[in-house]
Amino acid sequence: MAITRPAPPGSAHADERSGPGAPAGGPGPERDGWHLTSPVALTLLLLVVVVAQGPLRGALSAPVMQSWMTVFVAVVVQALPFLVLGVLLSAAIAVFVPPSFFARALPSRPALAVPVAGVAGAVLPGCECASVPVAGALVRRGVTPAAAIAFLLSAPAINPIVLTATAVAFPRDPEMVLARFAASLLVACAMGWLWQRLGRADWLRPPARASHEGGGKGEAFWGSVRHDVMHAGGFLVVGAMAAATLKAVAPASWLRTAAGNPFVAVLALAVLAVLLSICSEADAFVAASLTQFSPTAKLVFLVVGPMIDLKLFAMQTGTFGRRFALRFAPATFVLAVLGAVLTGAVLL
Amino acid sequence: MNRQAQSVVMFLVGAALLHAGLSGLYLRYVKAALQPLLLASGAVLVVTALMTLWYERRRRHAPEEEHGHAHREPRVSWLLVLPLFALILVAPPALGSYSAVRTGTALQKPYAYEALPKSDPLPLSVVDYAGRAVYGHGRSIAGRRLRITGFVALDRGGAPYLVRMALNCCAADAQPVKIALTGHVPPVLEPDTWLEVTGAYTARQTRDPVNNGPIPYLDVTGARPVPTPHDPYDETWNQ
Secondary structure, three states, rough: OOOOOOOOOHHHHHHHOOOOOOOOOOOOOOHHHHHHHHHHHHHHHHHHHHHHHHHHHHOOHHHHHHHHHHHHHHHHHHHHHHOOEEEEEEHHHHOOOOHHHHHHHHOOOHHHHHHHHHHHHHHHHOOOHHHHHHHHHHHHOOOOHHHHHHHHHHHHHHHHHHHHHHHHHOOOOOOOOOHHHHHHHHHHHHHHHHHHHHHHHHHHOOOOOOOOOOOOOHHHHHHHHHHHHHHHHHHHHHHHHHHHHOOOOOOOOHHHOOOOOHHHHHHHHHHHHHHOOOOOOOHHHHHHHHHOOOOHHHHHHHHHHHOHHHHHHHHHHHHHHHHHHHHHHHHHHHHHHHHHEEEEEHHO | OOHHHHHHHHHHHHHHHHHHHHHOOHOEEEEHHHHHHHHHHHHHHHHHHHHHHHHHHHHHOOOOOOOOOOOOOOOOHHHHHHHHHHHHHHHOOOOHHHHHHOOOOOOOOOOOOOEEEEEEEEEEEEEHHHHHHOOOOOOOOOOEEEEEEEEEEEOOOOOEEEEEEEEOOOOOOOOOEEEEEEEEOOOOOOOEEEEEEEEEEEEEEEEEEOOEEEEEEEEEEEEEEEOOOOOOOOHHHOO
């Protein structure tokens, strides 16, 4: 399957190295040797781990390690179904939906396409893991990146499942649901427009593959599913490790001190949302349990979390390239905090 | 990682998800309602692995066009073996006393108090007891013999708690709800032991040192160790 020309050495290579400690990652990728070695390397790795499982289990039996592994496995197991759903959708878009469809469905002026795509995010049921591959497929299908970005940011926060969960978690303040919807849509559109004004196409990684890879549509479909699962899945593991480390190591008591000052409280919950990387379907319950914080701070938590967190950053790096992710993440963070505080001041 | 190796990893991850979903192992990590999605995604991964192998084999038989060698597959994919090993070889237990002691009690005011059955002793969940004791002032449970199941956690001073982790989606958002034990508490308590405690409501309360949340006491009359329940988490907040 000839997938693409080799990517420009700088960006692609740097991205693919970003899995630190990738087991058996091996030195220099000799193209011919690589094909022969990876199944062998995998077999050896499986054998070694199975043979050494006794000592490995012993080393992992400390309570910190156990708790770390439980959260790590939990984040991966919880996210994989949604990742697979997103990957199937993205493969279907990439293979079966002609680019002309999007040209007709979206307004031709990007400034108008952004809010339309933002509202369209409401139809993707699931959490943020599904939206990254779908947004990637949209860009490859010729949708203007500004609109794809609005979709990427709004989909995990404003779909009915997430809004219902928010309503259940905040039974006494229904305005929280409205505020979450309004703030998320606002920030998603603002980011889309910002990209349209300032974004540069060369920040985005060139399309990872041609739309058809030789063989038939079936082959292209399964090839796309395989590539996205392996790729986004690897980055999901990076994010899950970061989230598990935070959950297992960081003390919860500092939150109490942070809640006292309104300014610090907003920043603390924004940073917490990034670090915890909780699925957007569950974050409302966590926000509701942070009882010592102001409603605006909780809203910031709910708006920032689905837009940017460690897991998402890793996955965006994988899909759109590091140059994009490094610029996109801080801008999203700042705009999300500002948007949520503004909305909170008006609605809460 | 080339395509054969990728399909092996995908097959194993898919099989591990199917195994976890069918055996109930998944309940240690995620909410029960995720089971159909887990099984479906496991099946999709297995099918993708088989389709990849099939297309790869057909390609082998086809006359060799220049393919594949120009493209390097992402090496980050190797990381997918980590959750695989963790799930298959280690299968870490559900969150226990380590997390419970480090996190503040997450007790929320219940929306309503359901009518309780007349049985004696009255089986009650940790979350239900704590909610009725703290916010309902024990009205519906005062004077009755109660039976509550949870695991043991000891705080820094060695004071015993009966805990259940309440879960909304996955273990990353699990939060403990705690009951402090008083009365005839067994003299030696091992953290993470699951206990079925019999006891009675008492109005005494304390505060969680982590988040200052309310923790009710339970006046224990008896306790016996029980095996870990099928679903170790409390999922009542999901409904």
